[in-house]
Amino acid sequence: MALMEQPLLIGFVGLTIVTVLVGSLIQTGKKPLLYASIAVLLLTVGLLALERATVTPREHVKATLHVIAGDLERNDVMAVVDHVSKDREELRREAERVLKLIEIEDVNIKKNLKVQLYEERGIQYAEARFNAVIRATVKRSEDYGTRPYPQFFVVRFRKEDGKWRVRDYERDDPRAGIGG
Numbered sequence: 001m002a003l004m005e006q007p008l009l010i011g012f013v014g015l016t017i018v019t020v021l022v023g024s025l026i027q028t029g030k031k032p033l034l035y036a037s038i039a040v041l042l043l044t045v046g047l048l049a050l051e052r053a054t055v056t057p058r059e060h061v062k063a064t065l066h067v068i069a070g071d072l073e074r075n076d077v078m079a080v081v082d083h084v085s086k087d088r089e090e091l092r093r094e095a096e097r098v099l100k101l102i103e104i105e106d107v108n109i110k111k112n113l114k115v116q117l118y119e120e121r122g123i124q125y126a127e128a129r130f131n132a133v134i135r136a137t138v139k140r141s142e143d144y145g146t147r148p149y150p151q152f153f154v155v156r157f158r159k160e161d162g163k164w165r166v167r168d169y170e171r172d173d174p175r176a177g178i179g180g
Contacts, residue, residue, distance in 0.1 A: 014044025069107040124159040131177040152177035
């Protein structure tokens, strides 16, 4: 994972160094330690600001998943289909068909979301693995009501025209995402 995705690590390392420098300053009274403490503190703040302003490809994929989840919660079929790669027409039709059969109330992507990035012949790809719980109602079957559907997902993306688009996905038993 890139340093720009680790604000806690940046803050921890920076504050640890500042603490050691300030402790040494108190013990020795040497002025260069004061300047070093201030410099490390400013560097830490600068790195945290840069981390906050930087959106890495991995964070972009995660953000795309959360946008898709929001589109699902709004039951906006066409917005969801628009996230699917334009050359995956069968997947686009399948998504449209299935989403018209259900009404989604809530999509909760769990904290085990992991994104792997890779590149082939200059084309960027990503694979997201995560558990999610979708609360939904099957429209033609009032017998079940709204209920949770926990699943483990593997979603594969390709970067197309600056956007991460879904190429395919797999669903599995939610236990597949435990420990992994």
